[in-house]
Amino acid sequence: MADLSASSAGWRRLPKTSSVSLTEAATATHEFRVTSYSLLDGVGVGQHVSSSIFSAGGCHWIIRFYPDGCKENGSAAWSSVFLHLLWGATDVRVMYGLGILQKDGTEVWPVTQTATEIFEAPSDSRGYPDFVAKSWLKHSSCLDGDCLTIRCVLTVIKGSHVEDVDVGSVGSYAWSVFRIARPIFAAFWHCHGLVRELVARGSAKFRQAEELDPQGG
Structure with a gap:
């Protein structure tokens, strides 16, 4: 029969190494307030208004809102919204959500969340052609004094690297x-x-x- 105590002692003598994979990310939130929404109704398909520039993960972004939608061959019954990479790196991996704030600012409707997207180069856009129905929006509680607020939560995934860790056991x-x-x-x-x-x-x-x-x- 094998000597278990000797086997255990031999196991404790084995060298131990450990490593950890670290993924870095940067998160930013931007709220884009669109005033005089009723004046934008009928501006035309493909026409948009843009937020100011905000930064996240070393890149610069804007939100583009299309009151009459972005589809030239589509219906003007839907408003569209897109996250636009203005300048920065290429092949940027991003997780983002776009939504409309209620009047009290505590709720977001509709909440839209994507899986990880890749912005291949500056001027690339990702978003929702059918973001919200215009007929619903006109009668909703999201219009606060003819103003609409769009919130974007953006996480830029920078990449992963490995580090060695000194985790020698007590034994x-x-x-x-x-x-x-x-x-x-x-x-x-x-x-x-x-x-x-x-x-x-x-x-x-x-x-x-x-x-x-x-x-x-």
């Missing part, structure tokens, strides 16, 4: 300390044994001398 650390200190402890106990033996011999001889000469003379 391996203890074994290393014991391996170094074992000769020291062995020498100590050896000397301690010799001292005990010498003291015992000295005590025995002293007792023998007292027995032979009880008067000490």
